[in-house]
Amino acid sequence: MIEGAPRTLFQKIWDEHEVRAETAAAPAILYIDLHLVHEVTSPQAFSELRRRGIPVRRPDRTLATMDHSTPTTPRRGNGALPVTDVQGAAQLAQLEANCREFGVPLFALGDDRQGIVHVIGPEQGLTQPGMTIVCGDSHTSTHGAFGALAFGIGTSEVGHVLATQCLLQNRPKTMEIRLTGRLGAGVSAKDLILAVIARIGVGGGTGHVLEYTGEAIRALSMEQRMTVCNMSIEAGARAGLIAPDDTTFEYLADRPHAPGGDAWPAAVAAWRRLPTDEGAEYDRSVSIDADELRPMITYGTHPGMGIPIDAMVPDPAGVPDPSERAALEKSLRYMDLLPGRPLLGRPVDVVFIGSCTNSRITDLRAAAEVVRGSRVAPGVRMLVVPGSQQVKRQAEAEGLDRVFREAGAEWREAGCSMCIAMNGDQLEPGQYAVSTSNRNFEGRQGKGGRTFLASPLTAAATAIRGVITDPRTLAPAPVAAGGGR
């Protein structure tokens, strides 16, 4: 690097974290500022450390939570959560034992800070601009909303970071995703990212770190930015980034782990130096006009199969590439959908509001505004699963739980729940769900279940009508796409 040459946000973070630079023979050794851990992808890593007699190098830069296989059904009278699944319970117990043995702090069930790993990091102020953050979980890209380089790793790498606080990494390429214009009423961050993935494809970001830029991104709240960065992995990207600005600093101020006192202005000054320099180059660039975007929904079995909600299901006959055509045919077969037909008006069985994509307080507020005073349509099951205990508590303080309950929805404890269907919350074979989560893969929400991914507004509107509904058409006034911090 030439001293003083313009750099992207990604390059600045990368350069700052190189313990050893990349060589022809070996990848770079990158220092990791924060390592988040959960029950599903960590047990074999802890076992490896135990086998080799290695301690966790920096428990003070490591934080564990329970989220994937935790029950979200209401607590028993004694406040305990009923873990009914033996294997799931054993995995949770294993995490507890590992954290105790290795001195790793843990937000266990019952802790009022427990929740989905990508919800609690930002909420506690642990996710900060300029950091490197990893977790054995692909949606670690969420934390990129703060201008942190955050990406998912496998269990072997979880072991590497536990043992050394470092990772071997080849430098990825960069791609700018520029969002010009402004999102219209009823069009949310979820619609924006589904449109991005539909445009560049599920493999379009492979080998790249995406940086989202442009006025439509600047106008988003932190929670909306997290929704966008969260799904970067669904385009195959290593990570997603958004440069920090006043919105970021305002969100972080006074969070439990944010720098306090004199450290705060110094931190903000450093963070202001992070955004991509004028003249810095990306390896690729894509531009999308936010003014043109409509609410999006997926029709197929990967997140790139998304269309505007009022569009027709695509026809394989119109796809020239044979293997793409075969993939589309297979998807439509699984989903039992006919090409050329609208999705609007299709009945659904389940509506799921939750997951690390859309389970934060503004998501719940947006959904609650839609259902307030209405009833969930007969025959539809609506689950609302807050992303963390903090979100749950906040929502209850605002009376959102009552809004959902009075509408006939289930109000749950915090966790991943039906996003991954590991805890008993799942679709039955053949059922259709509109879900605010991030993956519509075959069986993702339960074996044989069929998922339409959409925004909280679309999901809530669909719950009320019982059929796939464009939230912009639901009387009375279209609601704002979730503001606030």
Added chain:
Amino acid sequence: MEPIRTFSSRVVALPMENIDTDQIIPARYLKVTDKAGLGEALFADWRYDAAGRPRDEFALNQPAASGARILVGGHNFGCGSSREHAPWALLGYGFRAVVSTYFADIFANNALKNGLLPIVVEPAAHARLLALAAEAPDREVTVDLRAQTLTLPDGEAVDFPIDPFARECLLQGLDQLGFILAEEAAIERYEAEHPPRVRTVS
């Protein structure tokens, strides 16, 4: 880890694009705390019917698949979650290499750490392998990691790229953690020069 050099095997094909890790190993099998038994659950929802019986039409259930160590998948193989259970399941079943036109990043990383070779080939070679699996499923191809070649039954050798560091580790049976641990002094220096940004324990 055992060093990897060359091996020969029949190939079995799943010519679908974007085979995600939820198909390779569905989430309900991730509740384990070790790696045992994952091979049984490989592609479970495609491989078994609702009663748990093997579906005859699925490629892995056909006689030619038995003992195959090379899987050919469509492009963007291994997209989706970061679960290392995916390569563990493929290895548990007996695969030693997966061939595709490209792989999802995290999957490829995870595979290399476990000695499962993610072999990237051009579309033309990919098409030939698919044809081979369909038309002559008993013929073998040979993978040579040192030479970075995949040799088809007619003797034609197809080159493949692979991360040089991972290749060296696999050829010598070295593990990557040892490499980072050996840099202890550099890590200490880095830590001394960079105060922690956050502390998770008070």
